[in-house]
Amino acid sequence: MSANADASRTVRDASAPTGHAQSVVRRIIVFVILFALVVIAAIGLSGLLERAMGSIGLITVDDAGLARALAFTLIGAPLAGLLWWWERRRLAEPAERASLVWTLYLTAMSLTSLIVATAALAGAASAGVDGQWRPGDLATGIVWLGVWLWHRHMRRSAATAPGRLPALPVQLGALYGLVVAASGAIAAIAVLVSEALLDVSLVLAQSQHWVVAFLQALVWAAVGALVWWWHWFRERAKDAPGAFGAVLLVLVVGAAAATTLVAIGTAVFVLLRVLFDTDPLAEVASALDVAIAAALIGGIVWVYHVGVLAGRSVQARRAARLVVSAVALIGAASGFGVIVNALLAALGSTIVDSDPRTLLFGGLSALVIGAPVWWLAWRPARAVTPDEAAEPARRVYLIAVFGASAVVAIITLLVIGYRLFEFGLDPQGSGGLIERVRAPVGLLSATAVVFAYHFAIWRRDRGLAATVVRRQSIGRLILITGGDAGEIVQRLRTETGAPVSVWRAADESVRIAEADLPAVLDSLRGLSAPRVLVIADGDGGARVVPLVE
Structure with missing residues (x-):
């Protein structure tokens, strides 16, 4: 009896990996089909609802569209319901709810339905501001909003709630809402700034009144803000545990910092050109409206999420500081390279129809904005403890920076070599020697400085980290x-x-x-x-x- 029991246990244990693989493949196939059927059914329902809200003549004119909507609805919807009924019975098992495939399906469908619904509803509202009636957008928004509510119920129900990464759809929904709200707010503020800066004659010559453009951008900002607020506070994405939430916060801080710094750099560049350039004022200040708006909204998003990160782990806060340091370093190094490029351009004798002052202003604006932010984020004058030097995030950051610098330096050297040989073989060609090599030389100079500094810091940190005695x-x-x-x-x-x-x-x-x-x-x-x-x-x-x- 014991021998038979051992043999049966051996057979069962050997078949366990195979059974697990079959379950994973079955789940992937089922949820991919369910995703496709839900999309097909939603498209069909949207088409029928559009015709119900539109004119009567549309039903008789567009027979092909009506046939497609009926086929998608009457075939896709029952098949989706039947497949969901079959899968719903299997979700009674804890292992099925704990499957990563189930979580990924809920995330993909929730995010897809949210994006389609908000884009369609915001598009319909924006068209309404301009006096247009778009039943197709409104119908699409209503149907996909229903799909989103259905999958939200699945995610929150105790019988179907995912066992792994339950907050993933909420966190990605909050991120999407933040992006839409920030983009809409930037567009709305840019319209106001543009209206304040431009001549009245220029505004009257536009095809669309500025009030309409402002209200349309405000609609998108309001829709995005509502989506973000709902997921961030009501669905508690702000307090979701796990490392993924911290990673998203770090990425948002980095993106907001990049947006803010680029916008402020652009504003400084425009200011320098206004003060010292001779180009027409309208041409010079054309980018100022978006720059001011992006600096304002990016700064608000940056400061807010830094405050949220203050309640997270020390590792998350340090990672955010490293990301901001990397963004500012890229700006400062680019500005330094452009300044070298502009100085070499001033020495060249074959420059035609180009003003090196524009290059110089661009490099100065990037350096003036990027260098102080890098100094505040990286704090090079601060003493580094052995524990901090041994942190994986800091070491990966240093290796990534001087590694990327080495790759850029190699590519730049190849370009410089190519330009030198090109000039030697054809000295009478277009452009002199300085004109041909000034851009790669400027990039190489900035890259060399970045590489040398970070490589030295990495070697110092490696020596400090060697003194750390690990607890385990x-x-x-x-x-x-x-x-x-x-x-x-x-x-x-x-x-x-x-x-x-x-x-x-x-x-x-x-x-x-x-x-x-x-x-x-x-x-x-x-x-x-x-x-x-x-x-x-x-x-x-x-x-x-x-x-x-």
């Missing part, structure tokens, strides 16, 4: 538990410093209690392994199993 050297923790393990994961990550992956147990009762966590941490203390399994026991506590490569 766990490469990654793999936690096998049931239920919600957000607080346990956070404690493990904080105490050990290692990244934590969670594998959901099929039995929800198998989990680590708060009272058992100190014993688990004691077992982890002093371990050295590339990966460590932390397996929750059914009777409480956990087993700690170090793994080898």
